[in-house]
Amino acid sequence: MSIKTVETKKDLMEFIKFPWKIYKEDKNWVPQLISDMQALLDPDKNPFWKHATGKYFLALNDKGETVGRIAAIIDRNFVEFQEEQTGFFAFYESINDVSVAKEMIATTATWLKENGMTKMIGPTAPSTNDEMGFLYSGFDSPPFLMMPYNPQYYIELMEKCGLTKAKDLYAYLMEEKDAPKKRLERIAQSVKKAIPELTVRNLNMKDYANEVKRLREIYNHAWEKNWGFVPWTEEEFYGQCEKLKPLVEPGLLYLALMGDKPVGMLVGVPNYNFVLQKLNGKLGPIEILKFLYYKSKIKNIRVMIMGVIKEYRNKGIEGVMYNEIVVNGVKLGYPQGEFSWILEDNTMMCRAAEMLGGKVYKVYRVYENNLN
Known part of the structure; x- marks a missing residue:
């Protein structure tokens, strides 16, 4: 397995479309508009990137097939406002393989640390003002607008990667x-x-x-x-x-x-x-x-x-x-x-x-x- 940095337009489209491989059989998943994702990640269209920087990664298996994606994000406004050197891991998706999860989390953590961060939280998409967190309970229905959704096995993967709870967020029906x-x-x-x-x-x-x-x-x-x-x-x-x-x-x-x-x-x-x-x-x-x-x-x-x-x-x-x-x-x-x-x-x-x-x-x- 290897980690590839997203560098080309083709890489970026692979990054955007990868969730279809994870959720193709999941009736509760709600696909984002591809055009919305392109705009979200485009520095010319999303003003978030005027005060933030990021690096996108793809995880590839031995056959060169994509088996995961993740992004490392530093929001300078968040760092200044919260007065803490905290970066984000974002847009996490992967197959159910702890070695893939560990490699992606480690790659993201290394990049954030090399850029001066002392703590990592996530997932975000890309900021704390966007979709945030992994669905932890309530997998029996689709998410509402602008709320996250993920396979239940992500929780076990995060815990095996050594990540700990920062905060729970509630949705009331x-x-x-x-x-x-x-x-x-x-x-x-x-x-x-x-x-x-x-x-x-x-x-x-x-x-x-x-x-x-x-x-x-x-x-x-x-x-x-x-x-x-x-x-x-x-x-x-x-x-x-x-x-x-x-x-x-x-x-x-x-x-x-x-x-x-x-x-x-x-x-x-x-x-x-x-x-x-x-x-x-x-x-x-x-x-x-x-x-x-x-x-x-x-x-x-x-x-x-x-x-x-x-x-x-x-x-x-x-x-x-x-x-x-x-x-x-x-x-x-x-x-x-x-x-x-x-x-x-x-x-x-x-x-x-x-x-x-x-x-x-x-x-x-x-x-x-x-x-x-």
Whole structure:
């Protein structure tokens, strides 16, 4: 077995398409669009690479066949913000062979150490703001939009490579029938009465540019130095908003304002993985027709962002937004939702998800390794 550095366009396409060899018989796998992966890894199209660097590797067997892939990533913004010399291993995929796993992890760790890192965490794809962690439990259903999926044997491979748990991330599944709708309505009415200057409304898509500015103002103040967090740059934030714009359902996006001041947001997105699973990574004319057809058949959403700036927390604003998305989500034809991901030790958010009737149904594990 040997490790090959990705150097050519052909190598890169092999890197991108390798997952099809791993998941071809797995009915729960959701292939990413090949064009999206190409854009994600392209320094000219993804502003992440303006403050990050990476090296991609392929594992080859004695016949020259690809049996694994991995990337080593250094995000300078993460290093600076978290004040730790931590690099990532990313895009991990491999056959069920511990020797392949050990060689790829060792190669990645060596590259990170040679470039000044003292710790490695992962998997990422490529950053902690993208898909993160290995699915650890809950293998009986497909992932929701922008959430990871992997074979169960990856967990054993990581442990045999000497990696240890860094953090577990929870995904809560919520059903309309379990939601405490009357309680949420009482909370919302009480908060609105106590704070008459509070407005919670949907995003105005006709004023999208200014709405995105309001979202970023909240984002810059609501997210703190949580484990694994690194702020998006302005270019990254606006890029993500433009990427999601064709996918958003305005009735699932909420802004909370105190007068004219944006103080909170909640972002729900239809679970487009239901559609992507039928496209097999392609987006040609036939796949576009499939996309349009199956889009209307999505029955669940992912609540992927919820935040209130610090000075306005614990006033019930979160409850008002939760009530809005439960009521409106059902009206729009989405009786089920996933609330993800939530840090295992984020007690406040875990309690909120449980209050909404949510139950942990998938756990994702992030691994770490000391490089000293």
